Amino acid sequence: MTTFRVGAPLRLLLPAEKACARPAGLGGKASWPGTRASWFALLLPLMVILASCGFPGIASTTAQLPAVNPTVQATPLPSVRFPQDEASHRNLTEWWYYTGHLDGVASGGQPRHYGFELVVFQVLRSNLPPVYASHFAISDITRGEFHFDQRRLVELSATIPNGTSTAGFALHVGDWTLSGLNGQDNLEAGMPHYTLRIHLRALKAPVLHNGNGLITYGLGGFSYYYSRTRMTTSGLLIDHDQTVKVTGQAWMDHQWGNFLTLSNAGWDWFSIQLNTNTEMMLYLIRDATGRITSTYIGVIGADASDHLLPARALRVTVLEHWTSPASGIRYPSGWRLDINDPTLTASLTLVPQLQDQELLTYQSTGNSYWEGAVSIQGQSHGQPVQGQGYVELTGYSR
Incomplete structure (x- = not known):
């Protein structure tokens, strides 16, 4: 078993089985705001090609991408800078x-x-305008329902600062927006029965994965990656025309780079926020046969320090399975994570807050995946702990 010293859930290396959320029994829809009919006709072939790219959020096929120069970076890559x-x-x-x-x-x-x-993907190829895809999902735990929507558009007039701006980011996919600066972020998205308007504030410094936020792959390219692992959240959720003031916690990932991806594989990714003010990011990567080929264990301390543990420290036990009535895919559903290392000794049980949190995003990114809220109980260093998290499952089949 190989352990990569990177902090990304290999959303960055493998074809994601991403999709768009579904209110229990309802299908997500794709919309195309902001495009012009003539340009859409010209760019449709590109979008079909991009739907076949093997990176997270895009289904993997044998279709050929526009040419990418696979030359190793001649000069050292710059370090991550905030807020640029x-x-x-x-x-x-x-x-x-x-x-x-x-x-x-x-x-x-x-x-x-x-x-x-809520996620936005940006795809650039050659000199063509960027393509954006976005997924928005609500797990309504109280009602026992899961709802999602999806969007995709070509942005002819996109402004791409490329590390030159100190004004933060502002992304718009139709009337869905993500914006932020220095860990003060705002999200707004809506779909039938649910509209989300929240402000997020980072409680810790961003975690730069792999120590400096940069993972290089030689001819495979490179990727930058950081996470804000604990963000306090407040705002409004309009639930079936009723405005509910909400508070909570969130996790944010930002990843970018010129990298090639692998096909016919998948992963189980876990983000964990415990009531000890510590977080964990774990993932298991599987090849096309289902064999685990790499394991990552990152522990973020109360002071935002990031500790990488060896793969042998982790044992994952699947407790149950769930079969989707929509896709027929059989997913793990419930886990026990046992960690045994001088840095951390813990045993945690993760239970999905809803079994059906599968996203079918064929109209935006051409694939399907399970990503859902989980509750956490267990012990850490012999003391009881509890928490909450999210789990992402890709690469599973019928």
């Missing part, structure tokens, strides 16, 4: 990814609990 690198870059692939948990009280005094996901 919060905005978009002129690289092949980039995304901004948020997941989190929200609590509120309805007008009648009933407590409400939700999970949410």
Whole structure:
């Protein structure tokens, strides 16, 4: 088993099985805001090609991408800078990814609990305009329902600062928006029955994965990657025309680079936020046969220090399975994570807050995946702990 010293859930290396959320029994829809009919006709072949790219969020096929020069970087790559690198870059692939948990009280005094996901992907090829895809999902834990939507557009007049701006980022996919500066972020997205408007504030410095936020692959390219592992969240969630004030915690990933990707594989990715003010990011990467080929264990301390543990320190036990009635795919559903290392000794049980948190995003990124809110109970260093997190499952089949 190989352990990569990187902090990314290999959303960056493998073809993602991403999709768009579905209200239990409802299908997500794709929309094309902001495009012009004539340009759409010209760019449609590119979008079909991009739907076949083997990077997270895009289904993997044997289709050929526009030519990419596979030359090794001749000069050292610059380090990550804040706030310059919060905005978009002129690289092949980039995304901004948020997941989190929200609590509120309805007008009648009933407590409400939700999970949410909001992500924007940016794809650049040759001199063509960037293509954006976005997924928005709400796990309505109180109702026991999962809802999602998806969008995709070509942005003819996109501004890409490429590390030259100190104004942060501002992304618009139709009327869905993500913006932020120095860990003060704002999200807004809507779909039938749910509209989210929240502000997020980072409680810790960003975690630069691999120590400096840069992972190089030689001829395979490179990727930058950082996470904000604990963000306090407040704002409004309009739930079936009722405005609910919500607060909670979120996790944010930002990744960009010129990298090639592998096909016919998948991963299990876990983000964990414990009530000890510590976080963990774990993932297992599988090849086309289902064999685990790499394992990552990152532990973020209360002081935002990032500790990488060896693969042998982790044992993952799948507790149950769930079969999607929509796709027929059988997913793991419930896990026990045992970690045994001088840095951390822990045993955690993760339980999905809803079984059905599968996203079918065939209309935006051409694939499907499970990404959902989980509750966490267990012990760390012999003391009881609890928490919450998100799990992403890709590469599973019928």
